[in-house]
Amino acid sequence: MTQGRAMPVEEFVQAFTAQLDRAQDLLALKARTGRPLTFALRDLAVELHVFWEPDQGGRMLMRHAGPNEAGASTLHFTFTTITKSMVEENTLSLTADEDPRQLDEIGASQALDPHARKRLEWAGVRTVGQLRKLSQNADPKSVQAFTGIPMMQLESLLLQAAEPQVTSQEVVAGGLGVPFLRIRGANLAHGIAPPEVLFSGEPVEVLESSPRELLVRPMSHHHEGKFEVLVGQKRATGFYRLPGEPAPRPGAAPEPSPRGEALKRPDGAQWNDGPRNGHGGAP
Amino acid sequence: MTAFEHLVVALAESVPSRAGGPADSIAVQVTDLRLDLPLEARFDDAGLLATLPRGLLATGFDHPLDRVRLTFVLGGSAA
Structure with missing residues (x-):
């Protein structure tokens, strides 16, 4: 008979708890097969003879005592049935953690x-x-x-x-066919003033802001590129890619038609007329 | 050696939960069951492998015996 592997206590407790869950499931299964009443496991205590040995990382592992090995420690585990509400009551809520980053x-x-x-x-x-x-x-x-x-x-x-950090992003349906971008991370907002968000260097509207999440409305010509979140003097960056074909930038010259004619603006001027009023032209 | 959960189920199965009935004019029902047993166990990736001691077949080169105490209560109802 082999001695079995050595394992850390927490790993054993996790695995053993899963085994007890399976035992309860198997016992409960009998009730569903026609038996009106069946046994359920309420308490369990187990005493194991183990030796302790550290691994390379300094974790203490327990190894079951082998044949004729004297001087083993006796480890007592007592398990009792707990209800779902007790588990929830005593579990640290991940959503309650103000910054759940590892x-x-x-x-x-x-x-x-x-x-x-x-x-x-x-x-x-x-x-x-x-x-x-x-x-x-x-x-x-x-x-x-x-x-x-x-x-x-x-x-x-x-x-x-405390540095702002972008961890993920998600495209969500927005109004008027323009998708919104939800940016997740940490320290993305500070105080009541929303942060400044730039998409490919252009400021975009910030619809919602919290330290862990921002909802922004990109402009119709934003398709993909780099975005920046400016919180005070600090900055976090990421890359965005929105679905759909990129719309022409306002004032940008469109591709010439196959016949080589320049396209006309709705006001009759040509796209390559240059900026009017000193702004609004193609970069 | 078997997975510990299978041993638990086998132990619960080994005791009848009731005896007697209308034909006997009397019936008894087990309401709870407490077992205190020696155990041969070893660790495995899946948790604990266990078996009841082999008794007369023991060779003298066996693992030291562990112990398990189980309390079962009658419960559940047909779904």
Whole structure:
């Protein structure tokens, strides 16, 4: 008989919980096959003999004791049935996190040494929002003592976390056949004034703004290119691509017709007349 | 060795939940079932593999025995 693999406790608890779910499902299945009443598992306790061994990353793994191996630890797990409402009550809501980005997503976190990262994880700090909360409610020296991360490094991490960042975008149906673009990210707005958004260098209308999301109305000639979100002195960029053929830019000269004739504007002037009133011409 | 969840179901199945009936003029119903058993187990990618100890077939080179305590209650109804 093989000894089986060594695994971290949290991985075991996850896998074992999934097994208990499957056991409940199998027992419940019997009730559906015609039996009016059936047993349901209410409590379970298991004692396992294990040895502890660290892996290369410093995680403690548990390995089941093998034959004739003396001195194993006894690990007691007790599981009881909990209801869905209890799970929801005791689960951290991801939507409630003011900044749910993982620490890995901000560049400065790469500079942290793995032990400091591990200590933050043990302290339950996995997202930028949680790091900010930890730093808001305590003075930096206490945080340094608690996490072992030097104050300067922590400040640099928080500064980087405060930079605007675009993480994703989505084209949504807008009015009058012009699609809107929903831009998601972090720190995309600050205060009540909406940020300035430029599409290919041109300002566009910002319909809704919040730190995590912007809704903007591109102009009809915007088809693809680079966009910028300016929040105060800070800037985040991304690339957009909107469906449909690009409409001609206002004042831009259209392609000549196959016969080589210049097309006329509705007012009778030719497109290559040049700008009127000093503006509105093709760049 | 079998997946732990299959062992749990097999244990619940091993005990009749009721006995007797109209023909016997009496019927009894098990309302809860508590089991406290030795267990042979090992870790696997899927979680825990387990079996009840092999008793007389034990070779002397077996894993130390673990223990499992289960409480089942009668519940559920036909859908």
